[in-house]
Amino acid sequence: MKKQTVAALTAGLLIAGSALANHKATDSTPAEDLKLYRDYFMKKFPGVPLNEFQNGVYAIDKVSRDSWEAIEEFPPYEPMIEDGEEMWNTPFKNGKTYADCFPDGPAQRKNYPHWDAKRGMVVTLPMAVNECRVKNGEKPLKWAKGPITRILAYMAYESRGQKTNVVIPEGDAAALAAYNDGKSFYFARRGQLNFSCASCHVESAGQHIRADILSPALGQTTGWPVYRSKWGELGTLHRRFKGCNKQVRARPFKPQGRQYRNLEYFLTHMSNGIEFNGPSARK
Amino acid sequence: MRKSALSTVAIASILAVSGAIGARSAHAGDQASNVEFGKKTAFTRKKGNCLACHYIAGGTAPGDIGPPLISMKARFPDRAKLRAQVWDATSNNPNTRMPPFGKHKILTEKEIDAVVDFLYTL
Secondary structure (H helix, E strand, O other): OHHHHHHHHHHHHHHOHHHHHHOOHHHOOHHHHHHHHHHHHHHHOOOOOHHHHHHHHHHOOHHHHHHHHHHHHOOOOHHHHHHHHHHHHOOOOOOOOHHHHOOOOOOOHHHOOEEEOOOOEEEOHHHHHHHHHHHOOOOOOOOOOOHHHHHHHHHHHHHOOOEOOOOOOOOOHHHHHHHHHHHHHHHOOEOOOOEOHHHHHHHOOOOEEOOEEOOOOOOOOOOOOEEEOOOOEEEOHHHHHHHHHHOOOOOOOOOOOHHHHHHHHHHHHHOOOOEOOOOEEEO | OOOOHHHHHHHHHHHHHHHHHHHHOOHHHHHHHHHHHHHHHHHOOOOOOHHHOOOOOOOOOOOOOOOOOOOHHHHOOOHHHHHHHHHOHHHOOOOOOOOOOOOOOOOOHHHHHHHHHHHOOO
16 A cells, blocks of 8 residues: 555656645655655656765756856855864863864764754754854854854865765654654745745756756755855855745745754755765855 | 845836826727736736746746747637636646746736736737
């Protein structure tokens, strides 16, 4: 019976990604999803190796890739990695440093987002950074841009090459519920323009929306924080979530609120096995 | 991404003025200005933004999520059907990616009529 649902789901994905919206999130398990999404994108973009998806739209579009490669040769985010390193090494007022919160060092990307069973919630890396600050008597940093992106840029840089490995712990109903919540969010239509995330990044991936090519959902979480030419600075993943919600004229949610953390949990899991490569540059 | 509120107001008042001029002119001119208004509505990003997804003659940098909008009269002899597609594309295809312009009040009824007039010139 399970098999049948998965077959239906696959058919839905292949015919129209948005058909998935008609399926309940609980119709397939995280492990089944992983295979489904991966197969869908690998079929849609034949010849693109799994790990290449870490480069977003540049994995699938030769034309924009050339100018992007030129940008990545002299990356605009380089000074921000250095700023972040300085933040990492500068003691808090109480004399402690980030290293007291992250004893294995700054290369933490592979550990996030993760399910914290004791607290019953998804914990993200930006959240862990701010919790470290607060624990040591410092003010938390703003979530979307500014100093937080610099410490994250340094940590991401030190984590380059680590593989995405989001775990939804077997038998933990609350963890599965958080994952399914993120998944439902992903496939729900919202806003005056009535789009789901999947309308653009599953169903229309590789197509043009006006002059922009839509990136595939697979690999979208590996390159953060991202330096966008449009922003002229680094931004966090949740800043991008907000932007994508706003462009369909939907009310955005709070960065690091439950909705976006669960969304990150679902979306990052989809990229399991793909290497982290942040920070990165985007148009 | 969004322009300032000011430019929206400016566009809205330009549209209102052109609408008013249209109302005063003779019948043939009326029709022409409605087509012009429909074209403007279809092309303006804050309005129809149809070019995000469709090739339309006269528009630049079209997307390719939807089919090219060509030979509309031959393909949609029934005006009501064409209008319904613009008003709520989900009625024709529940899984469509095309926004429901009338149902979600993205465009007014008048704007949709004008867009349909414009589509019939394609």
